[in-house]
Amino acid sequence: MTAIGPLLFWLSFLLGLAMVLFDLVYMTVPSLLVTIFWVVFLVSFFWGVIKQNLLPFFIKRLLSSLFVVFVIATLTFFLLRLLPGGPFDEEKALPVHVKKNIEKKYGLDKPVHIQYWSHISGITQGHLGYSYKYEGREVSEIIKDAFPVSFKLGFYALLLSFLIGVPLGLLAAAHHGTRWDSAAMVVAISGISLPSFLMAPLLIYIFSFGWPINHWFPGFYQWLVDYDILLPAALWHSPRHYILPVVTLGIRPAAFIARLTRASVLDVIHSDFVRTARAKGLSDKVVLYHHVLRNSLVPVLTYAGPLVAGILSGSFIVEIIFAIPGIAKYFVQSVFNRDYPLIMALTLLFSVMLILANLVVDLLYKVVDPRIEVS
Secondary structure (H helix, E strand, O other), X not given: OOOHHHHHHHHHHHHHHHHHHHHHHHOOOOHHHHHHHHHHHHHHHHHHHHHOOOHHHHHHHHHXXXXXXXXXXXXXXXXXXXXXXXXXXXOOOOOHHHHHHHHHHOXXXXXXXXXXXXHHHHHHOOOOOEOOOOOOOEHHHHHHHHHHHHHHHHHHHHHHHHHHHHHHHHHHHHOOOOHHHHHHHHHHHHHHHOOHXXXXXXXXXXXXXXXXXXXXXXXXHHHHHHOOOOOOOOOOOOHHHHHHHHHHHHHHHHHHHHHHHHHHHHHHOOOHHHHHHHHOOOOHHHHHHHHHHHHOHHHHHHHHHHHHHHHHOOOHHHHHHOOOOOOHHHHHHHHHOOOHHHHHHHHHXXXXXXXXXXXXXXXXXXXXXXXXXXX
């Protein structure tokens, strides 16, 4: 029975890896593989929750999360109604009878409390309404088309940020006070200092337009163009299109994670249990990777909660700069157009992602450090 948990974990890991490989090669994942992955992942997740005696905590947090989502939905609804203007107030005023017919079509002529009840009951039934801007399109259909692209961008950026950030911070801490430490921190500070709206054009200019090679080595630049080695500057048509936006979105979180990991490792490395492990004759490598690193991940996990929610929804700036057909353009346009159903749906989507991410992080605290009591 004790081997079931690790077996389920590694099985879900291998299925997730297979999904990534399918996406990177074919830009699509078989639906059967997705279904199997989610079944195994959920079984693994609840097995771990029950095994760690976290089921009461999980149920309690889930119920409180539902209440939080309800409060967010209510506040968003009424705040949108309190703003001056309306979804059909344009520079060129519509005829009164036309405006009334449109408002009647979308139920905006009814009292606010009836609109509110209709919207909340629709959410509980999975109906998010119809967009005011994109006539005839359901909000759920828009999210279904655009959100997977934003999720994919965020997932690869998140993966990149942890794959770079944790080893870089560990390297800096292991060689504290040396050139390796200084170099790693220069890279981390540079990544934090450069905003994405500056990083994106810089990467495009270098890796898509070949600057400064196109000026200094025109022959080599022409060879890069002939063999299609330069990266695409925009759109989302192939895995090569992933590279620049993923790096742009992932480099800043990687820098934060590197600094957090370094600070946490340096704090843990002077603990009594580390001195005891060294006194037993364990090598520095074993002490660092098997004892220090695991106990240093709690601050990183704390940062990971809001990071996961924010990055998986994609970055509005990155999506707009690289012309990625994700959720960003719909969110921005919905705000400008007062597209109430779309604003409500996207706000709830981001809220649910943030709540779930923080819930998973709270559960992972117990896995990383069994001494932590969650309640």
